[in-house]
Amino acid sequence: MKTFKKFLRTGLGLIGAVIILSLILCALFASQIAPFDPNAQDYNKILLEPGGEHLFGTDDLGRDIFSRVVYGAQISIKAALLSVGIAILIGVPIGLLSGYFGGFWDEWVVMRSVDAMQAFPFLILALAIAAVLGNGFGNAMIAIGIGFAPAFIRITRGQVLQLRNMEYIHAAKSTGVKDMRIIFSHILPNALNPIIIQSTLAMAAGILAEASLSYLGLGVQPPTPSWGSMLNQAQTLMNVAPYATFYPGMAIFLVVLGFNLLGDGLQQTLDPRIRK
């Protein structure tokens, strides 16, 4: 409760939360909010300017851009949750085990692999993985998730290194608690805060990465509305219909901003070092 009140007082974090909440509502009630079928083509209404019946205008196939942006929220939420979920599933257990047991595997196998992966620009890495796995939303998510995993490994391992020397961990060991139970029942809950913060920040990057991969044609396949693929298809129309790129671009901008603000807000509330 105290944490929640503190979070409300961060201001910017609250704005982030409101943006994310609206995104979630958009995704959940897309069929109620959107006035048109996002994939319905109407050749009598190609490239209409924003306003009137079509709030954000229509694209080159006569599809309502507003409806497509609303439905695109579903893909973005999925992208945020799936990519980060995969990254957590890979990164957190590896970070926990590697940090707790240490030694050769930790220092030379895990951490050096992490270094190698983080040396690549993230998008190149995700592109390479997506290219190997093949087109499609699921594969794009796996690629992004693998790309994010090193950050989670690093952050979890750092926490474990600090926590495993805490006296209560020694105390738990001195009562005969087994290693696995110490890792998952005693260390993990105490390491959760930075992982949560990293997750919200990674969700923003995940949406961005999904948009980028879809833009490049490796993510969501047409006609499914995704903000990235909408940008991709609209870029050729930049001169005649700038609004067709503006709205999905704006949506990406807002949501990424929202997740970043939420992450910063959570950090301010949860991180004891910057707690006032």
Added chain:
Amino acid sequence: MNAILEVKNLKTKFKTDHGLISVVDGVDFSIQPGETLGVVGESGCGKSVTSLSVMRLLPSNATNEGSISFEGKEILSLPEKAMQQVRGNDIAMIFQEPMTSLNPLHTVGKQIEEVIKLHMNVTKQEAKERAISMLKAVGMPRAEEIYGEYPHQLSGGMRQRVMIAMAMACDPKLIIADEPTTALDVTIQAQILDLMRDLKEKTGTSIMLITHDLGVVAEMCDRVIVMYAGQVVEETDVETLFENPKHPYTQGLIESIPTFEEDKEYLNTIPGSVPLPYQMPKGCRFAARCSQVKAICHEQAPALKEIENNHKCRCWLYTEEGAS
């Protein structure tokens, strides 16, 4: 009598940037059933390392030689799984810092229960009942409520009581208390010591009490070993230690206790500090700080010898070679 714990020629070495460092060098002692053994010495003399060796909780860069036998079982060669059965069940430990020895995210009750469930074949309900009765046994008021509280809701003294409850939960035969009262203020210290003595009398467990506070030793212990730079320098019963200390280091320690009778401007101190583990002198390790040092002390290391009945001392002063 059969000793419950017998440590023979224990040598602990750490792999560090300075090479292999010997922190504990040939320590021998034993603890009888129901006995409280005090282990005294200043910081860095190997007290805690010795106790962690008994629990086999040393960091992975440490190696142990020698023998530690608990009820005739050799602990140093026990597989890790069997060792987990010993920890908390046969040998329990109380730590120095009650403020950080409890997991901040689990309730007090859950932490005591964890030990009970690990080592006793009980149902959930029985474990909870036992946890509450343990809290009552360590003198906690409103034990049922405290069962559901988190460590941050308790004071330092109460947390140390919880630690004691956890340590006692499975009726261990030996409790290792590593400076259990150092972090507490004086009145709470007295309460915790009283509690430990009471529980010891009721359950008959042995205690290995690690401390640098000779006042605590006088109050609690039956027998004392004095450690210096990784070695035992004197071993005797508690009365003899205070009335007739033999080793110059022990004498120095006892002289440096402030007393009310004398009105002195400065307390007595022992000059110098403990030699670093990677710069151990050739002869007696205390020679550089000793007030009664002789030529032989810088040349040859003395051995731990029985100089009187039940009184061992590692010093040239009490040998023929040193007397000449």
